[in-house]
Amino acid sequence: EAAVTQSPRNKVTVTGGNVTLSCRQTNSHNYMYWYRQDTGHGLRLIHYSYGAGNLQIGDVPDGYKATRTTQEDFFLLLELASPSQTSLYFCASSLDWGGYAEQFFGPGTRLTVL
Amino acid sequence: QQQVRQSPQSLTVWEGETAILNCSYENSAFDYFPWYQQFPGEGPALLIAIRSVSDKKEDGRFTIFFNKREKKLSLHITDSQPGDSATYFCAASVWATGGNNKLTFGQGTVLSVIP
Numbered sequence: 001e002a003a004v005t006q007s008p009r010n011k012v013t014v015t016g017g018n019v020t021l022s023c024r025q026t027n028s029h030n031y032m033y034w035y036r037q038d039t040g041h042g043l044r045l046i047h048y049s050y051g052a053g054n055l056q057i058g059d060v061p062d063g064y065k066a067t068r069t070t071q072e073d074f075f076l077l078l079e080l081a082s083p084s085q086t087s088l089y090f091c092a093s094s095l096d097w098g099g100y101a102e103q104f105f106g107p108g109t110r111l112t113v114l
Numbered sequence: 115q116q117q118v119r120q121s122p123q124s125l126t127v128w129e130g131e132t133a134i135l136n137c138s139y140e141n142s143a144f145d146y147f148p149w150y151q152q153f154p155g156e157g158p159a160l161l162i163a164i165r166s167v168s169d170k171k172e173d174g175r176f177t178i179f180f181n182k183r184e185k186k187l188s189l190h191i192t193d194s195q196p197g198d199s200a201t202y203f204c205a206a207s208v209w210a211t212g213g214n215n216k217l218t219f220g221q222g223t224v225l226s227v228i229p
Contacts, residue, residue: 004157042203043158043219090157099146099207099215105157
């Protein structure tokens with residue numbers, strides 16, 4: 001029943017490894033986001049999208065790619081993972097792109113890069 | 115550069131007390147301030163929000179006080195309950211549709227309520 005789901009929930013990889021984080025939303029929302037959460041930094045926006053095939057750059061995009069294949073599915077790709085990318089990653093969705101638009105978050109993926 | 119700052123980083127109160135979480139911001143263009151609540155193992159969820167045209171927003175035990183001149187706001191949780199133990203994020207954005215109206219989050223305050 002959860003409207004935003006993420007997989008995997010936990011992932012361990014090695015430096016230089018290739019990682020794909022998946023997100024699916026069933027809210028019929030137009031906008032989807034990828035954030036990373038780190039102690040002392042709060043939530044920081046990596047990439048976002050306003051529809052299938054669209055990608056916008058967020059505030060901390062270096063080392064990350066993303067792809068929105070359908071309205072429901074948004075993927076975050078780390079092609080050469082580094083220890084600095086060890087973090088808790090959240091996907092979110094919202095109906096509109098306005099400052100007022102409530103964002104609905106998934107449960108998160110904890111990524112560890114050794 | 116942190117555009118939205120929160121204090122304290124962590125706060126412990128007894129059950130029944132009022133918890134006060136503080137937030138300040140730098141960008142004068144910000145005019146919408148949602149607070150998100152995050153329980154361990156979950157994603158954040160919208161708790162309460164205020165627009166800069168108001169100086170107070172109340173929802174049950176949760177109240178936001180807003181001071182536009184000082185660019186400060188605070189979240190007051192009265193009669194704190196152990197179930198309120200969570201991380202609270204202050205965020206800021208511009209209300210209008212379009213443009214670069216992304217949410218900017220603070221670092222979060224971890225609240226612990228002791229029974």
